Amino acid sequence: MEGAAHLKPGTAIGAYRVQEKLREGGMAALYRVVPNAGGEPGLLKVPKLEFGNHPACYAGFEVEQMILGRVAGIHVPRLLASGEGDCGPYLVMEHIAGKSFADHAAAAPLPAGEVARLGAILASALHDLHRQEVVHHDLKPSHVILREDGQAALVDFGLAFHGHLPDLVAAESDRPLGTAAYISPEQIARVRGDPRSDIFSLGVILYLLATGRMPFGDPAGMAGVRRRLYIDPLPPRRIVRDLPEWLQEIILHCLEVRADQRYATAAQVAHDLRHPDQVVLTERGRRAKRPGPLVVARRWLASLSATPLSNKLPTEHLALAPNVLVAVDTSCKNEALFQALRDATRHIIGGEQHWRVSCVSVQEPSLLTEQEDGAEIMRALHMQRLVELHHWVRPLGLPQERLRFHVLEGSDVPARLLEHARASHADHIIIGARGSSGLRRLLGSVSSRVAAEAPCSVTVVRAAQAADMDT
Amino acid sequence: MKIAVLSDIHGNLEALRACLAHAEGEGAGMHAFLGDLVGYGADPVACLGLLADHAAKGALLVRGNHDEAALGGLCEDMNPVAREATHWTRAKLGSTERDLLASLPFMTRRGDLLFVHAGADVPEKWEYITSCSQAAHCMEAAQAAVTFAGHVHQPSLFFAAGSGAGRFQPVPGVPIPLTGRRRWLAIAGSVGQPRDGNNAAAYALYDEEERMLTFFRVPYDHMSAARKIIAAGLPERLALRLHKGE
Numbered sequence: 277m278e279g280a281a282h283l284k285p286g287t288a289i290g291a292y293r294v295q296e297k298l299r300e301g302g303m304a305a306l307y308r309v310v311p312n313a314g315g316e317p318g319l320l321k322v323p324k325l326e327f328g329n330h331p332a333c334y335a336g337f338e339v340e341q342m343i344l345g346r347v348a349g350i351h352v353p354r355l356l357a358s359g360e361g362d363c364g365p366y367l368v369m370e371h372i373a374g375k376s377f378a379d380h381a382a383a384a385p386l387p388a389g390e391v392a393r394l395g396a397i398l399a400s401a402l403h404d405l406h407r408q409e410v411v412h413h414d415l416k417p418s419h420v421i422l423r424e425d426g427q428a429a430l431v432d433f434g435l436a437f438h439g440h441l442p443d444l445v446a447a448e449s450d451r452p453l454g455t456a457a458y459i460s461p462e463q464i465a466r467v468r469g470d471p472r473s474d475i476f477s478l479g480v481i482l483y484l485l486a487t488g489r490m491p492f493g494d495p496a497g498m499a500g501v502r503r504r505l506y507i508d509p510l511p512p513r514r515i516v517r518d519l520p521e522w523l524q525e526i527i528l529h530c531l532e533v534r535a536d537q538r539y540a541t542a543a544q545v546a547h548d549l550r551h552p553d554q555v556v557l558t559e560r561g562r563r564a565k566r567p568g569p570l571v572v573a574r575r576w577l578a579s580l581s582a583t584p585l586s587n588k589l590p591t592e593h594l595a596l597a598p599n600v601l602v603a604v605d606t607s608c609k610n611e612a613l614f615q616a617l618r619d620a621t622r623h624i625i626g627g628e629q630h631w632r633v634s635c636v637s638v639q640e641p642s643l644l645t646e647q648e649d650g651a652e653i654m655r656a657l658h659m660q661r662l663v664e665l666h667h668w669v670r671p672l673g674l675p676q677e678r679l680r681f682h683v684l685e686g687s688d689v690p691a692r693l694l695e696h697a698r699a700s701h702a703d704h705i706i707i708g709a710r711g712s713s714g715l716r717r718l719l720g721s722v723s724s725r726v727a728a729e730a731p732c733s734v735t736v737v738r739a740a741q742a743a744d745m746d747t
Numbered sequence: 748m749k750i751a752v753l754s755d756i757h758g759n760l761e762a763l764r765a766c767l768a769h770a771e772g773e774g775a776g777m778h779a780f781l782g783d784l785v786g787y788g789a790d791p792v793a794c795l796g797l798l799a800d801h802a803a804k805g806a807l808l809v810r811g812n813h814d815e816a817a818l819g820g821l822c823e824d825m826n827p828v829a830r831e832a833t834h835w836t837r838a839k840l841g842s843t844e845r846d847l848l849a850s851l852p853f854m855t856r857r858g859d860l861l862f863v864h865a866g867a868d869v870p871e872k873w874e875y876i877t878s879c880s881q882a883a884h885c886m887e888a889a890q891a892a893v894t895f896a897g898h899v900h901q902p903s904l905f906f907a908a909g910s911g912a913g914r915f916q917p918v919p920g921v922p923i924p925l926t927g928r929r930r931w932l933a934i935a936g937s938v939g940q941p942r943d944g945n946n947a948a949a950y951a952l953y954d955e956e957e958r959m960l961t962f963f964r965v966p967y968d969h970m971s972a973a974r975k976i977i978a979a980g981l982p983e984r985l986a987l988r989l990h991k992g993e
Contacts, residue, residue: 338926338929342924342926365927365928440921440923441915442923444906444926444929446913447906447908447912447913448908449909
């Protein structure tokens with residue numbers, strides 16, 4: 277048997293042929309391979325099983341093989357083949373062309389707009405992974421690749437957790453699993469499967485991109501790693517003077533020591549990074565220095581007690597924080613329908629803990645806006661729609677920090693709503709059915725198209741109607 | 748080949764039929780019955796008839812402690828309810844059923860798979876596998892890639908890890924790849940008397956080619972099974988626990 281780390285070019289592995297060795301890590305070696313039948317090259321991963329390697333090397337390989345076999349979509353590499361060859365167990369996955377986030381990190385500090393753009397792309401990819409029951413647990417710039425189409429792909433699932441599969445890697449080691457500079461406080465306590473652990477690591481990446489520095493350094497020992505449980509990072513605005521408050525707010529919100537004080541989902545982080553004007557600023561955004569010794573002492577004491585273990589699956593965490601999109605056509609002036617939409621909204625967010633409600637309306641361009649001063653008119657209409665959305669939601673008495681408002685523009689109303697629902701990772705759409713006139717039947721209604729094509733559940737709301745005489 | 752693994756049927760005909768039908772729908776080409784075919788339930792004869800048909804078609808069967816007790820073995824270790832059910836079952840069995848039970852081995856192998864009722868170390872000691880250390884011991888003794896066992900009525904999956912074993916609570920209906928170079932121990936759960944708070948029958952399906960294991964829960968007519976227990980004069984508690992699944 278040839279050693280995993282010494283496969284020569286031309287070696288046959290299943291239906292592939294080794295082309296060249298790309299790199300060798302502590303756990304496995306990576307090669308570029310080409311299919312014998314021709315076609316796009318793949319990435320071969322072979323775990324190091326030689327004497328002296330930790331058993332976790334193989335467990336990490338098994339976990340990656342299991343998880344890649346179970347997840348799908350553009351945010352993960354496709355699994356092309358796996359099996360046992362002369363080189364031992366192996367897997368071949370899609371070789372993703374593109375720049376790694378490590379290249380971007382090397383150029384940090386980046387402008388706030390660029391940090392937000394990259395961060396939102398990464399947060400969206402992360403949410404997609406969490407929705408598939410997976411927590412990555414080793415998120416860092418070198419594990420994120422920006423595809424040529426601008427989407428992020430997450431790689432290296434050797435420490436990942438899948439809620440429906442045995443956690444082989446955790447059983448193999450009694451040490452915290454993760455990378456010291458990026459690991460979350462609860463991972464240090466060996467908690468597995470909480471999506472908010474990845475949100476903490478995402479916060480470390482955002483901090484690095486925005487400031488060029490690591491928020492907790494790169495500690496070598498356990499004592500150094502544990503410092504993040506009670507000592508806050510230096511506020512990013514202390515390092516980059518003109519860093520906007522909203523970006524500091526987002527970064528420090530991701531880096532909260534207690535998972536329940538962080539963003540509940542990566543989708544919420546993505547949303548805030550894409551809509552800085554809607555970030556609700558708190559003390560975090562304005563903070564100018566680290567908390568004083570009293571706070572540190574209190575946190576240090578708290579850090580000594582055990583972290584409560586949760587047995588929730590990743591998707592059960594997400595279910596506590598649904599993103600509910602309510603499409604309100606404020607131009608229809610139907611008070612009964614507005615009330616029915618509010619009732620449905622109250623009912624759907626009912627029992628959940630960390631919901632967000634996005635109030636969305638679509639402004640259709642009219643003849644007026646094609647005139648010379650059209651842009652001015654459009655802006656005024658936009659503002660009018662926005663205040664109408666605020667007016668619609670006010671009777672519900674919901675906390676402001678949970679509400680988001682969007683006035684979209686376009687003539688294809690359902691297409692705009694669907695696009696927004698996809699981009700904002702909506703979990704539920706509430707939309708009104710305006711009526712059943714002959715014209716509507718002829719043209720097809722907005723709500724029926726949204727219901728047919730939505731990426732999530734849709735509730736179509738109708739105002740109560742009196743019974744017709746002939747029914 | 749897809750192998751349906753059914754354990755701890757305990758004379759529950761309704762549950763057995765429901766699981767067999769489910770397994771057929773899942774494409775099972777073979778069956779393994781992991782013992783405790785009788786005891787507790789009201790249909791030992793009908794169940795054994797069904798199992799004898801499967802045995803004739805190549806199904807694997809092993810012996811459980813209740814099967815042994817039904818043959819006349821000692822049942823002094825059993826609790827009073829189990830003992831009463833054992834005496835009731837003994838009286839129902841004819842020579843055909845007794846011959847079938849007497850022919851059952853304690854464990855059986857197929858390639859790198861091992862089928863056994865309880866711990867594989869000394870199967871006739873009927874050890875319960877409830878902890879990771881017991882599971883590690885069992886896998887070590889079994890010397891098989893995958894060991895299938897029953898006896899404990901809660902489904903779970905153990906795997907060799909480090910010097911011991913890890914444990915996983917399977918999600919019903921979700922296939923789990925059993926990777927090579929690692930030993931696995933699957934506790935199939937109970938067809939005829941689930942005890943984990945879920946009254947649906949439990950069984951597992953193993954796909955040999957894909958090395959995929961899926962645990963299933965199958966709702967069945969537990970009301971009829973319970974009514975028959977009461978009508979047969981068996982302890983009422985045995986009927987009640989089918990409703991509650993505990």
